[in-house]
Amino acid sequence: MNIAVFVSGIGSNLNAIINSKELKNLVEVKAVFSDKVDCPAFEIARRNSIDTFCLGNKEDCVGYEQLANQLKSLKIELIVLAGFLKLIPHIIVREFKNRIINIHPALLPSFGGKGMYGIHVHESVFKSSAQVSGATVHFIDEEYDKGFIIAQRCVDISNVNSPAEIAERVLEVEHTLLPFVIRKFAEGKISIKERRVLIQG
Numbered sequence: 001m002n003i004a005v006f007v008s009g010i011g012s013n014l015n016a017i018i019n020s021k022e023l024k025n026l027v028e029v030k031a032v033f034s035d036k037v038d039c040p041a042f043e044i045a046r047r048n049s050i051d052t053f054c055l056g057n058k059e060d061c062v063g064y065e066q067l068a069n070q071l072k073s074l075k076i077e078l079i080v081l082a083g084f085l086k087l088i089p090h091i092i093v094r095e096f097k098n099r100i101i102n103i104h105p106a107l108l109p110s111f112g113g114k115g116m117y118g119i120h121v122h123e124s125v126f127k128s129s130a131q132v133s134g135a136t137v138h139f140i141d142e143e144y145d146k147g148f149i150i151a152q153r154c155v156d157i158s159n160v161n162s163p164a165e166i167a168e169r170v171l172e173v174e175h176t177l178l179p180f181v182i183r184k185f186a187e188g189k190i191s192i193k194e195r196r197v198l199i200q201g
């Protein structure tokens with residue numbers, strides 16, 4: 001299965017996908033896209049000989065209006081947002097219905113929505129005195145963090161002393177949860193029935 005990964009940051013989730021044993025010979029990362037011309041995650045892509053594309057109207061970038069054609073020419077079957085901070089244009093959400101997933105560093109629907117990204121999520125979790133947090137992989141629709149939830153994994157944060165500690169524990173489970181969900185897509189084992197996402201064993 002051909003996938004495109006969209007990034008805006010360090011790329012640790014991209015790295016986890018590229019190096020995942022369970023995705024070997026099953027999934028190919030055909031391209032990495034970013035809204036940032038000099039995205040640090042591009043280094044990981046280039047080290048693995050994966051094409052990188054910046055998005056936007058800057059020189060040598062792919063315009064958002066050309067993105068759908070670019071993805072089709074790459075024969076992309078699944079779009080994975082891994083730290084991508086921009087909204088996906090409605091036309092792409094429609095063209096790739098139920099084939100765009102995002103990983104969010106908290107247990108949606110809590111601690112999600114506009115402005116809830118990076119350390120802001122973990123600060124909000126910390127201040128709430130929540131005793132568990134975790135990661136969520138969900139479908140992308142036209143609103144931030146509102147698509148159907150596909151999979152979640154919890155982490156115990158009852159003994160943390162800072163938002164950074166939460167971030168560290170959550171990031172660790174992200175790196176196994178995201179490849180797991182991508183594998184299930186590649187195996188055709190994800191379905192939606194009556195507003196519930198089912199993952200076959």
Ligand code: GRF
Nearest residue numbers: 009010011012013083104105
């Ligand atoms: C992760 O915490 C992810 O949950 C969130 O953005 C961060 C991306 O980190 N969407 P990285 O760039 O994959 O290291």
